[in-house]
Amino acid sequence: MALRIDKTDRIKAWFLSLPALLLYSAVLIYPIIQVFRMSFYSWNGIPASPMRFVGLLNYKAFLSDARFLIALKNVGIFILSGFLVIFPVSLFMATVIQKNSPLKRVFKTCYFIPQVISRTAIALMWYFVLYPDGGPVANLCELLGLTNVNVNFLGRPETAIYAIVLINAWTYAGYNMLIFSAGLTSIPQELNEAALIDGANGRQTFFRITLPLLRNSFNIFALNCIIGSITTFEMVFVTTNGGPGYASEVFGTLLYKNAFTYNNYGYSNAVGAFLIFSSFIMSVLLTKLFEKTKD
Amino acid sequence: MKAKYLKKHGFGSIFYWLIAVLLVFLFLYPIYFVVVSSFKDNNEIWYTMFSLPEEVEWLNYQDAIFNVGILRSVLNSFLLSAGATLVIVIVGTMGAYPISRHIIRGAKQLKLYYLIGLMVPAYGMLIPMVKLFTQLGLRDKYWPMILLYAGINFPISMYLIIGYLDSVSREIDEAALIDGCTVPQTLFRVIFPLCGPGISTAGILTFLNVYNELVFANTLLQRKSMMTISVTLLGLKGERFTSWGVMFAAIVLSILPILIVYLLMQEKIEAGVTNGAVKG
8 A cells, every 4th residue: 555665755755754653742641741741740839939749649539529529510411412402403403404495505504603703702602692681581581571580690600500501502513513414415315214114204214214313413413412511611711710709600710710720730730631641531532432322 | 408417317316416415515504694684784784694684884894894893893803823833834843843753752652742732622721811810911922822722723733744744755854964964954955845735635625714713722822902803793793783883793794715725725725624524
């Protein structure tokens, strides 16, 4: 398979690889090694002040922190919302944009739009749409006569994380729609036609034929959803920054705040190392698992 | 006509399209609200849902441009995105070619090494990166940021470009080599022009990611003249406003350029995002 080339060309080929190798190693691999190294040190973030070796203390502090459990629970809510909200909605939208309706292009564009808007802008938009003092949603609740509902959805510890996962669902539904749409395209049309001729109705064809054949798309969705949930950050950071109190904390906000608010950089690196390690392990495990179920 | 349609498709179909349209509304509403509010003065924004401004308030845009400096931030975001995309396209293709053609020893291992980056969240290394930037005095400068962003987007781009190169027939390379081209000449003159689709996917994803990036920009860019849109918008959120409209105008101005780019090259961007997503 390899191209046959002579020795000088082999050397030239290495020179071609060099910038890529350097860029990747310097910008990603070196700092990742540093995260693991620095996670064993205590440091206040001032470059001149020394780092103090503390062994596993940062990990102990992080894993025994009440906020760790809150973050873990919130990541669980993120994953659950992915399967319960994003999955059905994006699959539904995928079927809509697959239909040969005259408005196909309009549907696709509208569903896809959040993908090109920055997460910060999206978070801010929703922050204002959910604004408790006269924002549109608060207004809607009042119009519907829901006067006993506390409309401060992002500002109350009981509802903050749910408001955020719904904003997150709004953001990523269009992205996953494309994954399922690609899956739908790859299903041969004859299969559906055959089923219809055999007397199945549209709904039966969808649930018995189409859905099982979307296995690979579902695997991609599931992988993205789980890893994305573990590493989620920006949406929470911009809307609530983990608050009120610690109610909507995720691992990303713990990493950020411990460094830049509490000057506890060692702790942050332990969170960083945990994030890198867990998403790496999860990616490998899930990919292995999905390979087995692949058809 | 109506009755006939109902008979053929049933109420289920109407329900189906009703939800489809409702979703369109749901995706457009926040954008509508922000755009409409950006033309209003303080008294008109809250306690409404759909109402249009009584009088168009251009002052908000004037403030967003001259006081907030949002256009500067848009320019910064564009410069960083374009820079990182350029680096990725050149460095990525150069790095991907020897791997795809197995013309260096350890091509397989090198590919695996690159793919590690696909499985880790870049912001996990935030602290060492901030330390590095501070120690070397790299904050608030374009080139370090461009290289950082290129590095962050390197693994996915590499994956996409290698994938595309693999689909380009090796016979083309062989013909070029027999004709006396060196390896770099073969890559740049013969293969590179054939890889448009693969490279543009990587480029589009990189551009979008960098344009919308927040975490690294927020920690590494502190001078106002260097801030990107995400940083500037986030900074506005913390301020106490005498006029809310400015905030909305700033949001509109920051998402408008990328929306226009999207509307101009819809198919390409959607294909890019799909290819990037279906990497599993």
